Amino acid sequence: MELPSDYDEGLSTRKATYKQYAQAIPGAFGIQKADKAPCRLACPAGLNVQGYVQMVKEGKYKEALDIIMEDLPLPGVLGRICPHGCEDACRRCEVDDPVAIRDLKRLAADQFDPRKIEIECAEKRDEKVAIIGSGPAGLSAAYQLAKNGIMSTIFESLPQTGGMLRVGIPDHRLPPEVLDQDIEIITNLGVEIKTETPLGPDMTVEDLLKDYKAVYLALGAHKGIELGVPGENANGVRQGVDFLRELNLTGNVEVGKKVAIIGGGNVAIDVARSAVRMGAEEVTILYRRTRAEMPAWEEEILAAEAEGTQLTYLAAPQEILVEDGRVTGVRCIKMELGEPDSSGRRRPVPIPGSEYDIEIDQLIPAIGQRPDLSAIEDIADIDFSRWGTTEVDPVTYATGCEGVFAGGDLQTGPWVAIGAIAAGKEAAESITRYIEGKDMAEGREPIVNENPVYRPVPDNEEKQARAKMPELPVKEREGNFNEVELGYEEGAGKSEAARCLNCGYCCECYQCVDACLANAIDHSQEIVEKEIDIGSVVLCPGNNIYDPSNLDEFYLYNSNPNVLTSLEFERILSASGPTMGHLVRPSDEKEPKKIAWLQCVGSRDQNQCGNSYCSSVCCTYAVKESMIAKEHAGEDLDCAVFYMDIRTFGKDYEKYYLRARDKDGVRFVKARVHTITEDRETRDLIIRYADESGNIQNETFDMVVLSVGLQISDSTVELAERLDIELNQHKFAATDPFSPVETSRPGVYTSGVFQGPKDIPSSVTEASAAACAAGGKLAEGRDTCTKKVEKPEQLDVSEQDPRIGVFVCNCGVNIAGIIDVKELVDYAQTLPNVVFATENLFTCSQDSQENMKTMIKENNLTRVVVSACSPKTHEPIFMDTLEDCGLNKYLFEMANIRNQDSWSHSHDPEKATEKAKELVRMAVARAITLKSLEEKVIPVNKRALVIGGGPAGMNAALGIADQGFEVVLVEKEKELGGMARNLHHTIEGGDIQAYINKLKEDVTGNDKVKVLTDARLTAFEGYKGNFTTNIEVGSEKDFQSVDHGVIIVATGAKEYKPTEYLYGDDDRIVTQVELGDLLEDKGTSDLDTVVMIQCVGSRGEEMQECSRICCQNAVKNALAIKKQNPETQVFILNRDIRTYGLLEDYYQEARKAGVIFIRYDADNPPVVDKSSDGISVTVKDHVLQQDVEITADLLTLSAGVRPADTEELSGIMKFNRNPEGYFIEAHVKLRPVDMPSDGVFLCGTAHGPKLISESIAQAQAAASRAITMLSQDSLKLSAITAKVETDHCVKCLTCVRACPFEVPAFNTEVKVIEIDEAICHGCGVCACVCPRQTIQLSNYEDDQLMSKIDALLAEG
Amino acid sequence: MRLNYPTNIKIIRVPCTGKVDVMHMLGAINKGADGVYCVGCLEGSCHYNEGNLRCKERVNHVQTILEEVGIERDRVRMYNLSSGEGPTFAEYAKEMTEHIKNLGPNPLKNK
Structure with a gap:
């Protein structure tokens, strides 16, 4: 099933069974499903239409029949005569015409003999069932019972099997061989059919119940309904069903020259088309309504007309004209359509006085059938409706008489074959349960889905004509009953099937179930509602x-x-x-x-x-x-x-x-x-x-x-409504600038684009911030829901000769489909030190792991080689298994014979097998050289040091303290608050001073936070989890040494002091921060004109970067000026206005308020002059293409941002800075608040210019990241580190110079090179550069690498 | 992506190409490998800052040695790609194989 790939934005396709993309987590496949397709719901028997249509599309006819015959034993028959209600429901109608579902079913049965389909049957039971009638209901019941292991005998009153399928449908529509063939499917299962064995005095239901555990009545409705007009008993009047029965059983029937047929259903048409074939000269159908109301199928009506049948509408028979006991004509009356009747069709009303006669010699009424109840009407406890049908339980089809069930036309009155088949199937289920003594009704109530969800019809779905069914030419139909519809050619059928829109996505063909050797696919999974107790919620639904x-x-x-x-x-x-x-x-x-x-x-x-x-x-x-x-x-x-x-x-x-x-x-x-x-x-x-x-x-x-x-999706808006979260006017989560990740509902936090439009680094930062905020409320519960893994004590195998076990994985067919796994296992056994080799279907599965443990122990293995897939994904699983057996996890090696072999060399199995042998040989050779390695465990000091007491530092300190850890907060000034002490309001109107005062109170009042103001760092050493920092406090320079596990750097930034535009020369030239003070203290309402110049000290030669906050600052202050005096003219001279995200609202507001924005070029900046009249600013206006001179009372320079004190700090702490002087994060997207050295985190404007709300979020993020380390008692270090063999070292210091992380150090006291494994990254550069090879990288030692090369080339 | 490349490529895993020693490359040639190539991160994006640049230098060095002893210098090469570039990996594998096939077998083989 091919569907557009969402991952590729619809530019490629994917299957319904898919993984979102190669790197998706979880890295597992899922199956996309919607509700059951409408075609399936419309089918009385619930056939999986989408499933078999897709199989036909693929040319998999056998598989199509497998699906069809789950529910339907007569694919060839129904593929011809089913009235296909499914097609009326087909959503392809929204594009053009429905898919020709029935004809595709026939194509499957034409292309593959359904008798050859293997039908899985349960073990045979002793109980037997009697079925009366071999029509579709009886056959279906027998078929389904046989599948359930219950054998039945069908008793048929007629000389031939098939019921109405045989005697009600002429051969040109359903050739008898097709019916015979389909019935054979059922008899092949062991079902016996006894013909000419009617229910009656010789064989009563009571008699049958003696030998049979249950009786299923499926007698059908074979009795024609009389017209109820005079003359009906005359010669030449024949019921339609009787006419067809005789024709079908004997191949002959008496036909008049001028035949009139009364009725508008398929029987009337069948009779007409048969009469034409039997030689009638004039055949007329009289129908009392119009063509639009005719229940017969359109294609049948057209075929009848093509073959010469006349149709007369709005005519009803009044009297049959008889002479000498023989029909000579019929008196009709004209009708007109009145009000709709109970069926919804307009009721025909006779027009008085419009009678007329037609001359005929045969009249065939075909206005309906009813069951013949003579054989069953006396049975006690069976009730009948007033329409002569049998009453049953609507779910179980049980009659009032125990052990007796009924269905098909007998129960419904004349209806479609597929309905009878559905009834037979349901009855079989009831009978099976009845025999097994189970509740017959349980779980069978129909599930009604009022609002089904389907795959949307693609907007660009192209119209495509429905394939036409090839037909026998009309000329060639004369005088014979050869089948008229010839069936699709394969090509036409496949493209017809391709028209299916796949409403349900997955077509439930279950091919995947067969293909999956691990039996991992379960199509019966349902949505499960679970209730989870939680303390916080973090919403990051994205955009x-x-x-x-x-x-x-x-x-x-x-x-x-x-x-x-x-x-x-x-x-x-x-x-x-x-x-x-x-x-x-x-x-x-x-x-x-x-x-x-x-x-x-x-x-x-x-x-x-x-x-x-x-x-x-x-x-x-x-x-x-x-x-x-x-x-x-x-x-x-x-x-x-x-x-x-x-x-x-x-x-x-x-x-x-x-x-x-x-x-x-x-x-x-x-x-x-x-x-x-x-x-x-x-x-x-x-x-x-x-x-x-x-x-x-x-x-x-x-x-x-x-x-x-x-933008925010509708589903996210709904989610917010359900969770009672307030949204802002743009549908993003409403948040406060001082609590940027808190939603309007306490305990519910948010991050990412749902909080506001932002890039990946900011989203990742906010995610950590939300985790911090959410975690603060959960701190008490830390580690209360975790389990500890117990590992056995490690065995010392260093003295033993290596005993290697090789486990070769089949990976289902991924490896075994290409590589000869058996040969590989045999080969592995011949390799040196290999004492055991085996294969697994899936080596990574849980049972294989258990098995591996047993094998390791039984064979006293001391090395394990797994020959399977990539160590990148699977090594940890196997290493865990080794540890469970007391083996050091580094005594393990993998040979990647999947990604590097079977997948890459699928076209050449022989060479792939040879390569697999080489890879295993190399792996075994290396395994011999492997050593046990210890991962050093270091304790974690659970105290944090926060450098900087601005909003970022204080928030970080509180974030950590809230989760129960100690914090030392160091501020160089005498007072906390940082740059924020100079600011008044956020653009949203938040009162910064009130906020800072509250923060200060919280920090100083928190007994977990120790505040050191007027403090300077003097020395710093250590590594993650274990740092020591020396601090001098106060004018007396009191010395303090602080041990701590993590550091958060929040040293902040300051406003640039401009040297351009005459700043400092005139009181009327100020910065935005100074303007903020002015607005707060004195106000600006006395000013006529204010000019602002953007990008002062930003985006220039000295500072290339944008300072991010100045545009919104200008807009904020411009709005404040306009608020104080709307008459004051404000000009903002800018290069680009960068009011990103929701700040754009304020830009729009400023424009509406009359603030004038003029763009200038970086190459042609404004010229500023001062005079007693004011400050004159000249700028070239792009729109007017000329210089404009503005005389301002006040010129405000949007001075950029500069980092504070990072130079000094980086000297002491060796932190990297970028050219602008901001500290560098470990990875822009993946670790945006970590610094490259482990245990050091970064937030606020020391990282780069940002708004106060952004600083707060980043501070919370840094706290959150720090807590991931503080919350651990100890840290496990990687064992893959470099080690110096000091005896041979000549202290050339090459390693000291070569290490990218400055790890090797010369210890001047003991005069040796030391490599601290706590900070070694394990890259191996030092090992390579060491001229005496005295440094080895664990697990990648020279002999370990060379062993692989040697093994590879040994036999080459 | 299950891309195809020639079967004669066998991969030896190292933490960084900066860990590949001259000795490893020469050893392989000496023992009869027809070609050796190192695949590192793109220049400028080494996970360990500059291991790939060191490897490049060593490959150059090995090439010089090979030339000195009369073996085609180009039996040893350096390639760079990022982890997301499966198709490029396959392309380089094919390219190297073709190149080595053109050179013919390692003259040191079976000596």
């Missing part, structure tokens, strides 16, 4: 991307395949993507020469999409995509990014942008593109835009990438 289909008229996303979303483009660039990383455009798979990115699609757009916020990430990802595209396609690729403001505000992002622009030649065009048009022939895309000077440009591109924004 959707904006769907640009809504803007198709502007961007052609739906109509032109070369317009992609940025996410689709990412997949095209990916090595694991649909084109394996080959950059080609979808329409013609040509390599593009020109690609355009359109920014802000689904962001910053109130009018078209309604997402007015900025999505924060699109500018940077567009920069990235353009650079990678150039990497893939070469420098000649022309990349143009159309943008409003470039918002590369994150750490190092500005440098990245500059590299793209200045080094890689990506063009950045400031223009919002309104509409794209296309060249229909080439499918190139034409972008029309106004450049900065207002001139209209047209440019043609091969591809366009829409930089789509982030």
Whole structure:
């Protein structure tokens, strides 16, 4: 089953059984399912239609029949005559016409003999069942009973088997051989059919119950209903069912020359078409309503007409005209349609006086049948309805008489064959339970699903005509009963089957169940509701991307395949993507020469999409995509990014942008593109835009990438409603700037894009922050739900000769399908020191592990080699098993004969087997050389040192203290608060001073936190879990030495002191922070004009980076000025306005409030002059294309951010800084608050410029990360470290110089090189550079590597 | 991804290409390997800062030694790729195999 791959954004396909992507966690497969498909629900017998249709599509006819015959023993018959209610329910009708389900069933039965299908039957039981009637109900019951191990005898009154299937349907629709063949399926199971054995005085139900445990009545409805008009007893009047029965049993029947048939059902049509074939000259069907109400199938009516049958509508017989006891005509009355009756069809009403006569010589009523009850009407306890049908329990089909069940037309009145088959199946279930003495009704109530969920009909599903059934030409049908419908050709059938929309995703063909050798697939799994007691909830449901289909008229996303979303483009660039990383455009798979990115699609757009916020990430990802595209396609690729403001505000992002622009030649065009048009022939895309000077440009591109924004999905909104979480106007979780990861509901926390649009590093940071906040409430419960693993004491095997066991994995068929595993095991046994070798189906399975333990112990193994898959994924499992047996886990080696062999050499099994032998030989050779290694355990000092007492430091300290650990908080100033002491309000209006005062109280009042103010660090040493830091406190420089397990660095940043724009020369020129003070103290309502200049000391030569916070600061202060006096003119001179995320709201507000934003070029900055009138600022206006001079009362410089004190600290603590002086994290995305040295964490503006809310989140994150270490009593160090053999060392210090982590050190006291295993990373560089080879890297010692090389080449 | 590459490639696992010694490469050639190549991280993204650059230097060194003793220097090579580049790995394996096939067997084999 192929479905569009969500991972590849629909650019490739995947199966319904799938793993989300190669690196997905958990790395397991799942099966995508929806509710049962409507076709299956519409089928009375519940056939798995989707399943067999998919099998037909694949040409797997046997498998199709396997599925069909689960429920239906007569595939050839039903494949011809089923009225296919399933097709009416088919959702393909929403696209064009339903899938020809019935005809596909027939194709399966045509292509594979259903008699050859193996039917699994339970063990035979002694009890027997009698079935009356060999029609579909009786046959189905017998079939299902046989599958349950219960044998039955069918008693048939007629001379031939099949009931109404045999005698009610003419051969041109159902050839008798087909019916015979299908019945054989049932008799092959041991079911006996006795013909000409009617129920009656000679054989009563009572008699049968003596020999049979149960009786199933399936007599059918074979008695035609009379018209109830005069003349019905005349010669030449014949019931339709009687007519067909005689014809079908004898091959002949009396037919008149002029035949009239009364009725509008399939029987009427069957009679008509048979009469034509038997030589009638004129055949007319009289029907009292119109064609629209006719119950006969449309295709049958058409066929009848084609063959010459006349249809007369709105005519009812009034009297049969008789002469000499023989029919001569029929008197009809014209009808008209009145009000709808109980069936919903309009009731026919006679038109008085409209009688007319038709001349005929035979009249065949076919207006319905009813059961003949003569043989059963006297049985006590069986009740009958007023329509002459038998009453049964609606679920069990049991009659009132014990042991007697009934079904089929006998119970329902005349109905479809598939209904009778369903009834027979249900009865068989009841009878089985009855015989087994079980409750017959339990668990069988029908489950009604009012709102089924199906795979949505794909928007772009193309119309495709339904395959036409080939038919015998009308000419060739004359005078014979040859089958008219000829069945599909294979090709036509397969493409017809491919029209199925797979409503249920998985088609439940159960092929996977057969294929999975580990028996891991369970299709019966149901959704289970569980209740879990929890103390906190963290919500990180993530986001959707904006769907640009809504803007198709502007961007052609739906109509032109070369317009992609940025996410689709990412997949095209990916090595694991649909084109394996080959950059080609979808329409013609040509390599593009020109690609355009359109920014802000689904962001910053109130009018078209309604997402007015900025999505924060699109500018940077567009920069990235353009650079990678150039990497893939070469420098000649022309990349143009159309943008409003470039918002590369994150750490190092500005440098990245500059590299793209200045080094890689990506063009950045400031223009919002309104509409794209296309060249229909080439499918190139034409972008029309106004450049900065207002001139209209047209440019043609091969591809366009829409930089789509982030938004919250409807399902997340629903989730928030269910959890009673407040959302803001943009549907992100509402949070407070001072508690950024707390939702409106106490105890519920959030992180990631649900909190607001953000990039991966910020999301990961917030995730840790949420863990900290959630963990604070759970600290008491720490370790109360954990279990401790007990390991036996380790055996010393160092003195023993290695005894190696080799375990070769089949990995189901993954390995065994290619490599001769038996041969490999035999080979392994011949290798030196191998005392045991075996194979496993799945070596990693739990039972194999248990078995491995036994083998290790029984054979006294001292080394284990597993020849299977990748040690990357599976080594830990096997190492654990070794430890369970008292073996050191490093006495283990893996040979990867799957990823490196059977998977990579599937085309050459012989060579693959040879290679497997080599790999095992190499592994065994290395195993001999392996040594036991000890992983050193070091204790953890459970105290944290936090450096810096600003909001970040204080939050980090509280986060750790809240979880019960001691903290020493060091602040260099006399007072806590840091830079925040100089700030007043957040842009949201949060009172920073009130917040800081509260924080100070909390910190100083917390008995776990020791605050040292006016303190300086003087020395620092140690490693993770065990640091010592010396601190001098106060003017007296009191010495304190603090032992601690972790450090959090939160030394903060300060405002840049400008040297440009006459700052310092005039009181009327201030920074934003100073303006903040002014607004707070004196106010600005007396000012007429205020000018602000952005990017002062940022994005320049001295400081390339963006300071991130200045744009919002300017907007915040501008709004405050406007609030104090709306008449004050405010100009913000900027290069790009970077009010990212939800800050965009305030930018919009400022524009509405009349703040004027003027863009200037970095190359042409504003010119500032002062005079007694004011400060004059001259700037070139891009729109007006001329210089504008503004005379301001106040000039505010948006001075950037600078790190505080990082230089001094990095000197003492040896922490790495970037060129701007900010500390560097261990990994931007994976470890955003860890520093490269273990046990050291980073937060706040010491990491880079950020808002107070972002600093708080980062501080909580650092606390959380620190706690992962503090909460452990001891740490296990890797045993794979370098060791010096000091006796041979000549102290050349090469290792000291070579180590990338400065680990080897010369101990001047004892005069030896020491390598501290607590800080060794195990890369082995020192071992390689050591000229005397006195350093060895454990587990990778020289002889351990050379042993593999030797073994490989020994037999080469 | 189950990509195919020639069966003559056997992988020896090391923590970092910075752990691959001149001795290991020469040893392999001396014992009859037709070719040896080291596959490290992309330059600039070594997990251990610069192990791959050290390996590159050593490969160069080994090449010089081979040349001096009259063996094709190119029997030993260095390749770089990131862990996500399965197709490139297979491509390099094919490339190296083709290259070694063109050179013919190691003259030291069976000596």
